[in-house]
Amino acid sequence: MAASPARVVARDYRSGQWVEVSIAGDRLADVRRVDGPEAIAAGDPWVAPAFWDIQVNGRLGYSFSSPTLTVDQVEEVVLAQARLGTARVCPTLITAPREETLHGLRTIDAACRRSAAVGRMVAGIHLEGPFLSELEGYRGAHPASAMRDPEPAYFEELQRASGGRINLVTLAPERAAAIEFIAWAREHGVAIAIGHTAADETTLARAAAAGASLSTHLGNGIAASLPRHPNAIWHQAADDRLSASFIADGHHLDADTLRVLARAKGPSRTILVSDASPLAGLPAGTYGDWAVDPSGKIVVSGTPYLAGSNRPLGRGLENLINALPCDLAGAVDCVTLNPSRLLGLPAPELKPGRAASLVLVERPDPAHLVILRTCVDGVWHDAEPETEGRA
Known part of the structure; x- marks a missing residue:
């Protein structure tokens, strides 16, 4: 289990725009657009629902x-x-x-x-x-x-x-x-x-x-x-x-x-x-x-x-x-x-009031996706390292 930041800044998985996601307890408190580099870089973090x-x-x-x-x-x-x-x-x-x-x-x-x-x-x-x-x-x-x-x-x-x-x-x-x-x-x-x-x-x-x-x-x-x-x-x-x-x-x-x-x-x-x-x-x-x-x-x-x-x-x-x-x-x-x-359950979304369950990923290139950390109901967890070669 990792430290639990109350805010993360990353690219939104839908728009690609930089957003700041604020967490209060087990809920998302706020999701707002913030400034950041326009050009997408390999090391940019992306945030999505877990x-x-x-x-x-x-x-x-x-x-x-x-x-x-x-x-x-x-x-x-x-x-x-x-x-x-x-x-x-x-x-x-x-x-x-x-x-x-x-x-x-x-x-x-x-x-x-x-x-x-x-x-x-x-x-x-x-x-x-x-x-x-x-x-x-x-x-x-x-x-x-x-x-x-x-x-x-x-x-x-x-x-x-x-x-x-x-x-x-x-x-x-x-x-x-x-x-x-x-x-x-x-x-x-x-x-x-x-x-x-x-x-x-x-x-x-x-x-x-x-x-x-x-x-x-x-x-x-x-x-x-x-x-x-x-x-x-x-x-x-x-x-x-x-x-x-x-x-x-x-x-x-x-x-x-x-x-x-x-x-x-x-x-x-x-x-x-x-x-x-x-x-x-x-x-x-x-x-x-x-x-x-x-x-x-x-x-x-x-x-x-x-x-x-x-x-x-x-x-x-x-x-x-x-x-x-x-x-x-x-x-x-x-x-x-x-x-x-x-x-028939509520959809996981990046919206205030939804469960604070997020995944942070990197895309080192268009063909690969690397999970960095996961927030489950307000608690952060580091990703399990992959030990096996890719398909």
């Missing part, structure tokens, strides 16, 4: 889906996000047996109640499973044995365990009663995403009509061999009712695929996620059923199947800027405005 990451499975060897998850581990993983530029996070639980899922949800809720800082940073819980396709290739790292069909009674049990914090569910709409569940969940204020699915065009369209609003990590969580066209990727990319999240870490999507899919969704429907693995932040090696290879890629041991990412959300921003290309403001919207809108 990131929102709606898909984080864990970090530092801790998994939110672990049957042995502790409150201390939840706190460590959530608070570690501040060093990555992130102020709001959705702890994500993957498919697991009922008791393990209940344990994870109760533990996250307990951590939010014990620590005010954790409670502020957790924007909700993302339930990625168990309502997914159990087919090989589509299920990815999710265990088929724990898959089940969605039903309101089971979800309500999970929601009670979470303290009412589940606000995003990823499911496969081809499962029995899934379309009815989507409509029910939307009536209860829960956002529904489509993912790990082998659904056909008709089923995907019915899901969107029922209220599904997101495609989870579009282009991933799907079989390696598909019909050239049509297939579930293109059907979802073409449906303007669906936003899409992308894992832009350089491993999950190549630059051309990211460019095409992000263009299909457009700037207001593109969301970047880290999909951080429980192994994120750990050195190369084998860790039980999963492994980190020397490039930093995390896979299910002995298979080519990716099992989350080891790269921070800031790297995804950099990759999106280079792939499209797009400006800094457009990229930042994909990790601030767009995810907050998806969850």
Whole structure:
């Protein structure tokens, strides 16, 4: 944790103009334009709202889906996000047996109640499973044995365990009663995403009509061999009712695929996620059923199947800027405005009265983005140094 200045002067991420941002407690007190060099230099600091990451499975060897998850581990993983530029996070639980899922949800809720800082940073819980396709290739790292069909009674049990914090569910709409569940969940204020699915065009369209609003990590969580066209990727990319999240870490999507899919969704429907693995932040090696290879890629041991990412959300921003290309403001919207809108929560903005959650970055050249410091609800944190080569 760093010292806590009450004011910062940097270039505004939207206008490029110099601004002074004043902080009072956990709120922005004032944002005003100030004089500064007109020509942009490589060492200029830029200020933007701190990131929102709606898909984080864990970090530092801790998994939110672990049957042995502790409150201390939840706190460590959530608070570690501040060093990555992130102020709001959705702890994500993957498919697991009922008791393990209940344990994870109760533990996250307990951590939010014990620590005010954790409670502020957790924007909700993302339930990625168990309502997914159990087919090989589509299920990815999710265990088929724990898959089940969605039903309101089971979800309500999970929601009670979470303290009412589940606000995003990823499911496969081809499962029995899934379309009815989507409509029910939307009536209860829960956002529904489509993912790990082998659904056909008709089923995907019915899901969107029922209220599904997101495609989870579009282009991933799907079989390696598909019909050239049509297939579930293109059907979802073409449906303007669906936003899409992308894992832009350089491993999950190549630059051309990211460019095409992000263009299909457009700037207001593109969301970047880290999909951080429980192994994120750990050195190369084998860790039980999963492994980190020397490039930093995390896979299910002995298979080519990716099992989350080891790269921070800031790297995804950099990759999106280079792939499209797009400006800094457009990229930042994909990790601030767009995810907050998806969850129905107040948008993070550089305006008086908003949460004092900021990220300071440098752009040493147009192709690179370096996080310097993050302010989370008025408290400053130095950035975690990157130890791995760039994609």
